[in-house]
Amino acid sequence: MGKVLIYGTTVASYRAATNFARSGHKVIFLNRGAFLVNKPTQMQQQHPRDIVNGYVKNMLVAVANMTGNIEIYHNSELLGLDGGPGNFKVKFRHKYPTVNVFKCIGCDLCVEKCNAEFKPIPGSIGIYTIPDPEGCVDVCPAKAIQIPKEEEREEKVDVVILSPEYDSQEIDEKYGGNLKNVIHFAKFASLFSGKGVDKRFLKREDGKAPKSIGFFNPAGFEGYLGSYEEHVIIFREAVLMKEMDPNLDVHIFLKEVRLYGHNQLFLFDKAKEKGINVHLIDDIEVKEDGDGVSVNGIHLDLFAVLPGQKIPDDWKDIAHKAGIELENGFAKTRPFTFETTKDGIFAIGEFVKPLGSAESIYHGTAIVPQAEKYLKPPELPQMPEMKFKQEDFNPKVGVFICECAAKGFDIDVDADYVIKKDYLCLHPEEIVKEIKEKGINRVVFGACSPSLRGAMLEMTANKAGVHSSYIENVQLREYASRVGADSKKANAMLRAAIAKARKDVFVEVPTVNTIKNVAIIGGDLAALIAADYLVEKVPLVYIITPEFDEPILATGVKENTLNMSDEELKEWYNTLKDRVLKRAKWIKGEVESIEGSLGNFRISAAGTEIRSGVIIIATGGDVVGDGTHIVSRMNGENLHSALSALYAKRKGIEATYDLMKSYSLLDLYPPNAKKGEGEPLAYVKPRDINKKIATLLGMELDKEGFFFFAEEPLHRVERAGIQFMLFEEPFGGVFVAGLAHRPMSIEEEMEEAGFAAQSAMYLMRDITSPAGKYVSVTNPRKCAGCGICVDACVTGARYVDEEDHIAKVRPAQCVGCGACANVCPSGAAIIKAYSPTGVFEMLKEVVK
Amino acid sequence: MSEEKFDPVIVGFFCNWCTSAAADLAGTARLHYPASIKPIRVMCSSTVDPVYLIRALQEGADATILGGCHPGDCHYITGNYKARRRVAIVKTVLKSLGFDDTRVLLEWISGSEGPKFARVMNEYTDYIKQRGPSDFKYLDSLGGEEVE
Amino acid sequence: MNENEILKKFIKDAFDKGLIEAVMAPSATKDSYTYALITKKEDVDKLTPIAPVMQWNGADMIRRITRLKKSERKLLAILRPCESRTYKELVKFNQINPENIIVLSYDCPGTVHARNFKYEPTSAEDLLAEMKKGNISKKVRESCQVCEYPTPIKGVGDIGFGIVNTDEPVFFSLSDNGKEFLASIGIQEGERDDSQWVKIHRENREKWLKEERITGGRKGLEDFLSSCLNCHNCKDMCPICFCKECFFEDHSVFDYESNKYYNWADDKDGIRLPTDKSLFHIGRLIHMGTSCVGCGLCQQACPMDIPLYRLFGIVGNDLQKVFDYKPGINDDIPPVMDFREDELHEFEGLFGGEE
Known part of the structure; x- marks a missing residue:
């Protein structure tokens, strides 16, 4: 098990910490903010309603709790760094927040007794700040209150990953920063934050509702950087405004439209179609103009500026302390890696280049195989095998009421046992004891949200031998006591859960035995890089391609954009190819057919039958046209x-x-x-073979013939796709990397290949259905084979079996959304945990 | 039943990732809304079979709310679009037969929209209070005002 | 030769030319007509291709033949326009495998209610004679009087057989397969103008949609269904209800303990038994309404003579308008299998997206 130190607060650093921890390495995570939840990442500074940030943070907290592999320090500052790979000594300063968010149970005692200040945060318990922590330590039943002393520490780690974030920017005076009615985009977005996009909330500071709005991002203007993501955000917001109120006059001012490839352009078309004015400008002049501003002569009531990104001053200092070199203000990395000029120190995220959330997630994943060369083999915690009683013919329902959640309620429900405790989550052993002693086989928790402590309570009941199928959670706290509900509502909710618990049936969560080989289709550079990461770690890597692309072609451009001579590049490429082909199996030829699904693909190519658990598509592209670069x-x-x-x-x-x-x-x-x-011009042309592979796998190509990947075609916005917010299973065991996906630079080929390889690694295990107890099943007696569920399934987990004309489920791909059950007219597709029997029982009780 | 005494029962099916999270946030933020809202957490708005909505009304709910993620933000990518189609079907059927279709409400409330959650619950409860009790629950019964 | 004879000759020719190996068409019984499947030329005379009664939906019969495996023989199916629309709809739902099947459809005079026919037989020729005069016979079923598509449509089925507004019936192709078929059999494609026949039906339909609508919510529906036996015959006869077992007949869901009955009776001031009668109809509307092809067999099946087509047809019409979908007339995906990102905003929020 290796030990990794990650420094910085970015989408990439959060994701990297998550990935190292679940790969089985220890992580020291130095968060630069005051709290885990309130140091915004760069995109969040600009767009508070962005959902990617929330997801990466919640995922980090979940994995930290699950694996115990992440140690987090807040308000950290890097002081110094010595040693080399496998032996770094990192000195840093940090300061404890007054409340440890991992321990806090949100009971509110500190608010009542110590005047603590509370700030709600989506998806978490919220932030408590305690004015006098010394006097309040004993008040907290969870022992979460700590003295905020500053401390210097030294940690010994194998690898250091730097991912400092941009500073938040104010609007430059050139762009009207000093003018009234020029508003920071973050502030504009937060007009609707939490309340919904609604005309009522569109108001200027003076209370007037603007009739015209302009949006601007200075990327491309002097000193300002930016990725496509700011422009995606601006176009999305502009379209939202126009949809909210078609009479609104909406303008967008940009140096150039940075919408790239695939579906992003859809936003541009949509903006035009809705009548939004897009001005592409080389200069900008913002002046006060009556009751508003004038931008290049156009009067606007409100001007929202997404202030863009600039390289922060303290990066130089960080680089200096770490002993690494910068290039153009960014961390200098060696070709094809995230490794900086110093061995064992890596740079990811915006420290390397301006990038969007999707690429940040690529960085945070692709870093793992690169850093692992310096790390001892990972150790994954062995889960104790649990034996559950499957059939309970006599339901014995135990209701556990947490007094913290049921504050002020007069609980009066009918169950076999009603057990009240002060803080359920602080006394798991007592819950286990009660369940075992009383022979309880169905458990109802009247506590808080599953996204807070509810999940932990479920695990406690599991430990006592009660399967998750038989556990119901009633959020007495968030749904009742904290929102001013009465005992009547609390009791109705509990009675509904008890009625459902009595009807709960056992759901066996299926595990799919997967084939632990990877098949890579294509001879792009990305194919070789992905294979290089994988050959040491999986039993067999197949590469199916008639030939490999020449190094120059493989870089995606005719001109070598690296600081390498063509000879150096060729040498590097040939070494890589030799190294890979020594271990991987090269199937010389084209793919003929692909059958099966995640965990069990059967591919035939060049007369050979191959079986693999995962497929990586890296078919590459051709560079055509006269130009040397694009x-x-x-x-x-x-x-x-x-x-x-x-x-x-x-x-x-x-x-x-x-x-x-x-x-x-x-x-x-x-x-x-x-x-x-x-x-x-030069131009990257996708290869014809893409069409065949897409047909075989049921995937989609864009208009040009590139694969859609991670950007859901229906989602139409090329930013971090929703798939990124779950783990690997929703990709269905197929990853796309390199020029098969879109035209890209050689570094990006490396990032995508690394993401594909590392994600494939996570899937090299027997896969328990990610849906858990919500896994979908078919009742073959009822199924008429109409295939409505197949159309409804978003992950491709359902198919109609040609043999018996009945819809079947691939459990490894089922995410448990229940869309199939909803659309099935026969009630043949079911989510047992939401079966009509159970839900009807609930409805009966809940309306009383 | 006099109007001020009428305490409606509103069953809410809230998706796990957005509207339930918003309800959680409304809870952690101590935003009060009427106790008439009886929440049921489901994985996705598309988990909710239209028959569940009808059944809730039949069992005696005065109204039902289906809460999902904003279009484009669905955790399961397209679940909310499917849910919208189902709600359209239910509402059209109700309206077509002369029932009050406003007793089925579809709302997009994201995980960070705790205040919107509370606002919608307040506004909808007020609205249903004005409308009065639903007579849908008396379908196929001897009760209600319509039967002599 | 009358129409039935022409069609029989057509079938025999097709057998002779080896274009088909089987035929599905109506055949007379003592009191009615059922569908029959024949595989030999000499059995053709047992058929009445255009029957005055539609006891079953023919597409439902083809569903039974091909649901598990495609048709192993070349089958010619003679279907009424509503049946060929059903056929097309069921192909979309994976219930019919259209391979090896040729569908012939004709200008339909309508059919007589099966029970009326039993006591007051009519011949197809009578109905056809009325049609040729341009009148919709008063004898035909309500759903036939208000039929939206009483004639063959391009793209639905393969061969059309035109009867209205022409001295001699004409054959014409509806699909490429049909074109090839007619060419192979050596028939010159003909034309006829069916617009008047369609128009008078549509006029009836417009009036019917306005006048026969069930209104009044609970009271309206209860009154309408007041004599319903809960026999579920309407569902059994509905070709769109292709489920093996209806959701509303699931005993694990709709069987209750006695206390549930008593509690309901407490809460609702007495309940009518059996329970869930209206839920069944509303539920069925939710499941099949968007794909209702308007064959009207629900109404014919009702032992209590409840005009059920006014329920399923009119609400179905409303539903189909919402999704801009016409079942069985083109290749659009059924609304229950599809969605769009930018649609149906009027169903969002309390006041249709506008707050």
Whole structure:
């Protein structure tokens, strides 16, 4: 088991900590903020309603609780760093917050007795700040209150990962920062935060409802950086405003439209269609104008600026302390890795380049196999095997009431046992004892939300031998006592849960035996990189391709964008290829057929039958056109960057998406091509084989022929797809990397290949259905094989068996959403935990 | 039943990831809303079979709310779109037969919209109070005002 | 030759040319007509391709033949327009495998209620004669009087047989398969104008939709269903209700302990038994309403003569309007299998998205 130190508060660092911990390594996580939950990541600073941040943080907390592998320090500051890989000594300063969020149970005693200040935070217990912690330590039953002393510590770790975040920015005066009615985008977004996007809440500071709004992001203007994500956010918000009120006059001001590839352009089209004015400008002038502002001569009642990103001053200091080099203000990394100029120190996230949430998650995943070369083998905690009684013919319902949740309620329900305790979550052993002694076989908890302590209570009942199928949770606290409900409501909720518990049936959560091999289709650079990560760790890696791409072609551009000579690049490439092909099995030829699903694919290629648990698609692309690198701006065209290329293509001119890299570092040093001096274009063309593979796997290609991946085609916004917020299973065992996905730089090939490889690694185990007790099943007696459930299933977990004409479930892919059960007219598709029998019982009780 | 005394029963099916989370947030933020809301946590708005909504009304609920994630934000990607179709079917059937279709409410409330959750619950309860008790529960019974 | 004879000759020719190996079409019984499946040319004369009664929905019969495996022989099915729409709808629901099947459909004069026919027989020729005069016979069922598509439609089925507004019946193709079929059999495709026949039906339908609507919520529905026996015949005869076992007949869900009955009786000031009668009809509307093809067999099946098509047809019509969906007339995906991102905002929130 290795030990990793992660420094910084970014989507990438949160995800990296999560991934190292669940891979079986220890993590020291130095959060730079005051609390785990209130140090915003860069995107959250700009867009408080963004959901990605919340998910990565909640996931970190969940994995920290589950594995016990993460130690978190807050308000941390890096002081110094010595040693090398396997032997780093990291000195840092940190300060305890007054309340340990991992221990706090949200009982409110500190509010009542010590005047603690409380701030609610979505998805968590909230933040308590205690004015006088010394005097309050004994008040807390959970012992969560701590003295906020500052401390210097030294930790010995094997690997250091740096991922410092951008500073939050104010609006520059040039863009009207000092003017009335020029508003920070974060503030604008929070007008609707928590309350919903509604006309009633669109108000200026003076209380007036604006009739015209403008949005602006300075990316591309002097010193300002940005990724596509800011533009996605601006377009989304603008469209939302227009949908909320079609009479609103909405303007967008940008240097260029940074919507790239796939479905992002959909937003641009939608904005145009809704009548939003998009101004592409080279200069901006913001002036006071009567009761509003004028932007380049256009009067606006309200001007919202997403202030953009700038390289923070303290990065130099961090680099200095860590002894690493910077390049253009960002951490300098070696080609094809996140490793900085110093062995064993890695840089991820916005410390490397401006990037969006999706790429941050790639970083936080792809880092694992890279760092593992310095780490001792991981150790995963062995879960004790639990034996559950499956059939309980005589339900014995035990109701456990937590007094903290049922404060002020007169609980009067009819069950076999009603047991009241002060703080259920603090006395798990007593719950176990009661269940065992009394022979309780169905448990109802009247406590708090499953997203708070409810999940832990369920585990406690599991320990006592009660299967999750027989456990019901009633949120007496969040749904009743904290919202001013009366005993009547509390009792109705409890009675409903008791009625359901009596009808609960055992749900066996299926485990799928998977084949522990990986098949990589294609000969892109991403194929070799992914194989390189995997060959040592999985029994067999197949690479199915007639040939491998030449190194230059494999980098996705005709011009080598790395600081390497062509000879160096060739040498590196050949070494990599030799190393991979020594261990991996190369199937020379094209894929002929693919059958099966996650955990059990059967592929035939070049006359060989292959079985694998996971497929990685890395078919690469071809670079065509006369140019040496891909140009971002058309000569004589008013549209910029990718847009121009795409629009040009629509008109039949060969052009393309921009190189993803050109919107980041090149903001600081724009190449000539970007200035629009008519250089010839180069273009990445997807390969024809994509069509065949997509058909075989039932996947979708975009208009150009690239694979959709992680960006759900229906979601239409290329940012962190929802799949990222769950773990690997929803991808259905198929990952796409490299030029098969979109035109990209060589570094991005490395990131995607790393993400695919590491995700495949997590799937190299027997997979218990991620749906848990909510797993979908079919009653074959009732199923008419109509296939409505197949259309409803979003993960492809359902299919109609040709043999018996009955819908079947692939449990490894089922996420338990219940859409199949909803649409099934026969009641043949069911989620047993929400069977009509149980729900009808609940409804009867709840309406009383 | 006189109007001020009428205490409606509203069954809420709230998806686990958004509306239930918003209800949790309303709870942690101590935002009060009427006790007439009886929440049932489901995994996704698409878990809720339309028959459940009808059944809730039949069992005696004065109204039902189905709460899901905002379009595009569904944890299961498209669950809420499917739920919207089902609600459209239920509401159309009710309206077509001359029932009060406003007794089925579809709302998008995200996990961070605790205040919106409380607001919707308040507004809807007020609305249902104005409408008065539902007579749907008396369908196929001897009770209610309509039967002589 | 009358229409039935022409069709029989058509079938025989098709047998001779080896274009088909089996036929499904109505055949007379003592008091009615049922569908019959024949595989030999010499059995063709036992058929009455255009029957005055529709006891079952023919598409439902094809469903039984092909649900498990595709048709192993080349089958010609003679279906009424409503049945061929059902056929198309059931293909979408994976209940019919259309491979190896040719569907022939004709200008439909309507059919007589099966029970009326038993006591007051009519011939198809009588109905056809009325049709040729341009009148909808008063004898045909309510659903036939207000039929939205009483004639074959392009893309639905394969071959059309035109009777209205023409001296001699004409064959025409509805699909590429049909075109090939007619060419192979050596029939010149003909034309006829069916617009008048369609128009008078649509006029009836508009009036019917307005006048026969069930209103009044609880009272209206209770009164409408007051004589319902809860026999579920309407569901059994509904071709869209293809479930093996109806959700509303699931004993694990709809069997209750005695206390539940007593509690209900307490709460609701007495309940009517058996329970869940209206829930069954509302539930069925939710499940099949969007795909109701309007064959009207629910109404024919009702032993108590409840005009059920006014319930399923009119509410179904409302539902189909919401989704802009017409079951069985084109390749659109049924609303229950599909969704769009940007739609149905009027069903969001209390006042239809607007707050």
